[in-house]
Structures are given as structure tokens and as C-alpha cells.
Amino acid sequence: MIEKTIGSYQLTICHDDNFKQGSSDNVNNYDCEYLFESEYQFGTVLGVKIYCENQYCENQLIRSALIGAEGGRTGLHDNSMIFEHDRILICCSNSVFCLSIPDLVLLWRTEADTVTCFGIFKYQDSYIIHGELEISRLDYNGKIIWSQVGKDIFLTLEGENDFELTNDFILTTDYEYRKYKFDYNGKNFTDMSQF
Numbered sequence: 001m002i003e004k005t006i007g008s009y010q011l012t013i014c015h016d017d018n019f020k021q022g023s024s025d026n027v028n029n030y031d032c033e034y035l036f037e038s039e040y041q042f043g044t045v046l047g048v049k050i051y052c053e054n055q056y057c058e059n060q061l062i063r064s065a066l067i068g069a070e071g072g073r074t075g076l077h078d079n080s081m082i083f084e085h086d087r088i089l090i091c092c093s094n095s096v097f098c099l100s101i102p103d104l105v106l107l108w109r110t111e112a113d114t115v116t117c118f119g120i121f122k123y124q125d126s127y128i129i130h131g132e133l134e135i136s137r138l139d140y141n142g143k144i145i146w147s148q149v150g151k152d153i154f155l156t157l158e159g160e161n162d163f164e165l166t167n168d169f170i171l172t173t174d175y176e177y178r179k180y181k182f183d184y185n186g187k188n189f190t191d192m193s194q195f
Helices: none
Strands: 002-006 009-015 032-035 042-052 060-070 081-084 087-092 095-100 106-111 117-123 126-131 134-138 144-149 163-165 169-173 179-183
Touching: 002 081, 032 106, 042 087, 060 087, 060 095, 060 106, 081 117, 087 117, 095 117, 117 163
Parallel strands: 032 060
Antiparallel strands: 002 009, 009 042, 042 060, 081 087, 087 095, 095 106, 117 126, 126 134, 134 144, 163 169, 169 179
């Protein structure tokens, strides 16, 4: 579970993999469900709850939402979401969801990778997505500015030091330890293993 205080609100985000749409046996119920129809099982289902945190309404649940998308599983960690003052962006399977704060209205959803979005990183007024098969850049409204692929998945067996943002470049390593370099315009895609 991830917990974050934003102004006078407390957000919690956790996996809710046992949730079944329309079932009376669900442990949690949500005000909003953003589950996109699919012939496949959802890879990740996340419950988002927002609580009032001030002297008048401490720990009072204001709103809750459930998000889910098909594809691989996305873990909950510091880089799988971005908190902004009036919205939250969350990687969930193959998509990035943007929800408003505090009412958790879905502002947009973008399928940013064919399989799984591992992480999201703020870059100027846009976002860099570390996906399993694609590295992409989204604008403020979730539109894909560019997307690039490699020869294999952008993840090493160890899952460490395989993605880095520098001042000028995005550096990443694939499963076969080939190294890639992108500029922030999506150009100069270079398979560095050939050098």
C-alpha cells in the first residue's frame, strides 16, 4: 500500500486483485469503477481512496475509485505514480490513469505500453513512461508525444539500474543487456551495444 498526504487530503492506493465487478462478496466497494472492458483478466486492479485530513474531518473517507487494465502486473512503488496538487497519475498494467483530487474523476487514461507500464517520471510539463516494451512520452493531457521500442523488453533480470533519466538523455537497458539512449524528443534512438 502507498500512502501520501496532499494538502489536507490523505490518499491510499493498494492492490485489490480479488475484486469482482457486480459481486456482493467484495471486501471493498468503490464510488467509481474505471475498469475497461477486456476479454482478458485485468493484470492490475488498484483501489484508490481519499480521506479528509484536517481538524474538522480527520480520517473521513471522501471518495474512492477502482482502476484496472489488461496487460502485465504493475507493482506499487515510488515511481509507479506521480502526485500533483490537483491530480494523481498512476501506472496500472498497460495504461496510465489520471484522476482528479479530491473527487477521483477520471481525467484521462492512456495505453502507454503494449504490456506493462513499470514507471512514470515527470519531465518538464510532460511524463516519461518506462514500459516493458516501449519508452514513451505523454503530454499533460495524456496524449502520446512519441514512443520507441527496442530489441527486447526494457528490463534486466536483476531489475536494477535498467532505466535512468539524465539532463539530456533517457538511458535504458534491455533483457539481453543491450543499452539504449533516447533524447527527450524521442530522436537519436541508439542501440549502444553496436559500438
